[in-house]
Amino acid sequence: MAFRRFLRASVPQSRLEAVAEEVARRYGGSSASLECLDADNWLSVPCVVDDRWFVKIIADQHTLVHGLLTTGRNIGAFSSGTEGFFERFSTPVEMAEHELAATRRMRELGVSAPEPVEAFEHDGLGVLVLEYLPDFRALDELPPADVERFAPDLFENLSRMHDAGIAHGDLRAENVLVAPNRAGEQTLFFIDATRVRDGAIEDATAYDLACALASLAPHIGAAAAVAAALEHYSLEELLAARRFLDFVNMRPDHDFDNARVKGEIEKVAT
Known part of the structure; x- marks a missing residue:
């Protein structure tokens, strides 16, 4: 304590x-x-x-x-x-x-x-x-159906960052907010990016993907989380993320069924 x-x-x-x-x-x-x-x-x-x-x-x-x-x-x-x-x-x-x-x-x-x-x-x-975003909710505070609806958007935004050579480094559901944009539409807002070493974008991408899967799986299930990721990432990139899942599972700010997420990735691979 x-x-x-x-x-x-x-x-x-x-x-x-x-x-x-x-x-x-x-x-x-x-x-x-x-x-x-x-x-x-x-x-x-x-x-x-x-x-x-x-x-x-x-x-x-x-x-x-x-x-x-x-x-x-x-x-x-x-x-x-x-x-x-x-x-x-x-x-x-x-x-x-x-x-x-x-x-x-x-x-x-x-x-x-x-x-x-x-x-x-x-x-x-x-x-x-x-x-200040006055009317926001963290992604994990939404009903599961809404989380599933936003899941492809999460991976689309991540892929945009990764394609530009930058990583988030601390992706958790609490760091993805849902709030109205200027047009009044509910949109994902990303906060709390941390520092990642230059030249490590491939490993950092895999880690971000592992964290995203770990954040989504408890709310929408491992299969739906993996399917949403595959809309914007290749199978090879998900296999690279798989090796970080054990590490992410040890973090106190992630609570997910590690074996089930790994199993869904392996199922797609075979």
């Missing part, structure tokens, strides 16, 4: 309020109202300022926790037969700047993501400011 409390780094309320005041000052807010979201997040304090901006506040301890998690993920990658490809950050503001750049890149590719505003440092904290 003490270790879990350590992982969930806290930031004093006074420092959070100071960040909210700085955000309001920078973007012309009339107040500095602050709402800290009740999220199971080990890498930032997610907040909403003035009901207009989604703000992730990152402290030194969040950077340390990210480094620990990165080491664990790289060990898992080694266990899957490949060189580790996750990279760590040196400072809180570097974490914020990376996510800002990743969000911009996704949007350039036509992948829906909250509109990026700015990343900056305030009193030693990294601050990431994004568009």
